Amino acid sequence: MIKNKRFRKWYSVHFPYKYAKKMEDEINNDFLEVKNSNATREEIYEAKYERDFNLREIFDTLNEHYSDEIILKAKKYGCPVPHRYNSDGSIHEAWEESAWGTLYLSDESRYDLKMRIREEEKWKRERISFFSSLIFGLLGLLVGVLSQI
Numbered sequence: 001m002i003k004n005k006r007f008r009k010w011y012s013v014h015f016p017y018k019y020a021k022k023m024e025d026e027i028n029n030d031f032l033e034v035k036n037s038n039a040t041r042e043e044i045y046e047a048k049y050e051r052d053f054n055l056r057e058i059f060d061t062l063n064e065h066y067s068d069e070i071i072l073k074a075k076k077y078g079c080p081v082p083h084r085y086n087s088d089g090s091i092h093e094a095w096e097e098s099a100w101g102t103l104y105l106s107d108e109s110r111y112d113l114k115m116r117i118r119e120e121e122k123w124k125r126e127r128i129s130f131f132s133s134l135i136f137g138l139l140g141l142l143v144g145v146l147s148q149i
Helices: 005-014 016-036 041-077 107-148
Strands: 095-097 103-105
Touching: 016 041, 041 103, 041 107, 103 107
Parallel strands: none
Antiparallel strands: 095 103
16 A cells, blocks of 8 residues: 555546556455454454445546546537436436445446547547648648749
8 A cells, every 4th residue: 555645645646547456456455364364254244344335435436537537528529418417306317326426427428428529539630630631732732833943
């Protein structure tokens, strides 16, 4: 485990998936230590509950982080993001609620949003390549004309 709190926070923000994997391994190792020791059935059950709770927290945090990244990218390209709530106040089917009440995109809606973002990125690349080839073609024409003079 990373001992320095400031570095741990920086690491968890900039490398969330590596940090989550490291934390998951640590949580599982702690559970295995309790399970392999001479612990009572209640202690093992309590350790299993704590492990499941901590793993769920990591899973929800990663989903929230990933959803936020995709939403920011979608807004950058102007892709429509589904609303969090319906008009009657219920949660939209594109969103899921974590155990702590925060919302993150469901797997299907994340996939759809990623596909829209890819289409926008492809369109942007095609537009840039069209204009750059046009500009370089005109420059080549200009150099050819000037060399004939």
